Amino acid sequence: MQRVINFSGGRTSAYMTIHEYKEGDLVLFCDTSREHPKTYKFINDFEANENIPIIRLQYEGGFRNLLEKTKQIPNNFKRFCTVELKIKTARRYLRSLGITQYENLIGFRYDEPLRVKRRKKMWKTVTDAFPLYEKQIDKAIVNDYWSKKSYNLEVPSILGNCTLCFMKGKNAIINILANYPELADEWILDEKRNKEIGGGIHILMT
16 A cells, blocks of 8 residues: 655654655655745755655645635634645645555654544545554654754744644744744734635634
8 A cells, every 4th residue: 555654844754754764655745835934944954864755735825825715714613724735735636646545654653642542534545554653752752863863953843834823822822922923924914814805813822
């Protein structure tokens, strides 16, 4: 069965990719278009140092185009951004290659049992695998590994994935805005544009 490795652009998924990659695997990075600039640098460094090809995908028009199409802003109750920007974007690409059955490697660690438990099976033809969880790899092991590498992700883990994703939680978002206020600009524009087209309001601090 075809193996697909989910590469988010962070340390954990990069660790998983390095340790689990086999020739013939497809490594997919689904770009939300709201990643920190140094995340993209890390991906470039990863490819240059590890000689593992990353397939970069993006929902047509990126995050903002998704908001304009749905006339909504995602929140804790409507988490359609992950589904559309990552899960379905990856699946559309794989289907374009004629791949409908595959093993999906996901980088949930041993210290993230709830993420493993809550993972919902979306398609019968896709088998999810959690190699880091199964091998009891936790955050401390991952961080220790990267501390010894010649390159690293040059941003705090709090800035991983979408910079102001509501899933980070209230305190994390306050911390980010206190230290990186410039990151709020795009998200504020989202709120204004969405209000103008009649969409709902996304409360960052929920």
